[in-house]
Amino acid sequence: MSRGALLALGTVLGAVVALSVVVLIRGGLGDAFRSSAAPSTQDARCTWENSRAAEQPPKRKKVSGIKLTPAAGSAQRVVNIDADRDRETLRGIRLQSNKPFPAWVKPVHLEIYADPLIRTSDDKLETVSFPEPVFIPPRLLSGGRRLDFGICLDPSNLPAGRYTGLINIEGPAGVEGTTVAISANAKDAAWFWRGAVIAFLAALTTLLFKGAADKRLELATPPTDEQPNPPRPKWRTAFGKALGDLQFVFTSVIALGTAFAALYTAYANDPSWGADGVASVFSLVVTAFAAVGGQSLLAGLRQGGTSGP
Numbered sequence: 411m412s413r414g415a416l417l418a419l420g421t422v423l424g425a426v427v428a429l430s431v432v433v434l435i436r437g438g439l440g441d442a443f444r445s446s447a448a449p450s451t452q453d454a455r456c457t458w459e460n461s462r463a464a465e466q467p468p469k470r471k472k473v474s475g476i477k478l479t480p481a482a483g484s485a486q487r488v489v490n491i492d493a494d495r496d497r498e499t500l501r502g503i504r505l506q507s508n509k510p511f512p513a514w515v516k517p518v519h520l521e522i523y524a525d526p527l528i529r530t531s532d533d534k535l536e537t538v539s540f541p542e543p544v545f546i547p548p549r550l551l552s553g554g555r556r557l558d559f560g561i562c563l564d565p566s567n568l569p570a571g572r573y574t575g576l577i578n579i580e581g582p583a584g585v586e587g588t589t590v591a592i593s594a595n596a597k598d599a600a601w602f603w604r605g606a607v608i609a610f611l612a613a614l615t616t617l618l619f620k621g622a623a624d625k626r627l628e629l630a631t632p633p634t635d636e637q638p639n640p641p642r643p644k645w646r647t648a649f650g651k652a653l654g655d656l657q658f659v660f661t662s663v664i665a666l667g668t669a670f671a672a673l674y675t676a677y678a679n680d681p682s683w684g685a686d687g688v689a690s691v692f693s694l695v696v697t698a699f700a701a702v703g704g705q706s707l708l709a710g711l712r713q714g715g716t717s718g719p
Contacts, residue, residue: 456562493599529574598684621652
C-alpha cells in the first residue's frame, strides 16, 4: 500500500476513534450537566411534609376495629431514577380498610411519615440517607373503604445506589396502621461515560498492539545458520502495516463495537450502577478487555514482542 493510501487510512481510523471519544465524552458531560442542573419542579400536589402531625379528631369521637392493609401492587413500590435526577412522584398508592371509616374521619386525621430511606446496595459503602419525601395528601374513596395517596421524592445530588425504607400510615386511636415498602434505585451515568472512555481506549490500545505484534511476526526474517537471531522489524513499521491492513481495521471496529455494547448492557441492566464508585469503572475495563478477547490478544502480543527493538 502506498504511503498516501496508508496516511489516508490512518487519518480515517483516527477520525473514527476521535469521533467515538467525542461522542462518549459529550454523553458523559451531558449527563453530568443534567445531574447538576436545577432540579425539576415538584408536583404541585405534594403538600404534606414528612414531619406533619395529624389533626386531633373531634372530642368524644372514637374509631374501633379498623385495620388498614396495602392493596395489590401497593405493598412494595420500586422507582428507578434516571441520570437527570428529576423529581419522582409515585402516585396511586392504595390501602384497603376492613370496614368503612366513620363519616367524621377526614384525611387530616391521618398521619403519613417515612422511616429513613437508607442506601442498602452494599454494606461496605458509606451510609447515605435519601432526602425526606413529601406526600400527596390522602383521599378516602369507596365510602371510606379505600385510601389513596402519593409519595414525592427529590433525588437531586443523590449518590448512586439502592435505597430502601418504609412509609408508615396511621389513623386516629382505634385504627391499626400499616406500612408500604419503598425501593429507589439511582445510577451514575456520568461515571459510566467516563469509565466507558477509559475502557474504550484500553481496548483500542490492546487491539493496536496485537495487530502490530502480528505484523512483526509476518515481517520477521526467518533465522538462518549465519543469523540464528535476526532482528525483529521496528514497532513503528509494524504499526503502519497494521493500520494499512483493511481486514485488521474492519475486525477492530467490530471488536470495539462489541465491547461498547457489552459495557452499555452491563450499565443498562443494573439500576443502581456506580454505587461502588471506582470499582464500577474497573469492571467496565475488565468487560471491554474480555469483549475484545483480551487474553488471546495478550498471548499474541507476547509472541510478537518478546525480542527486538
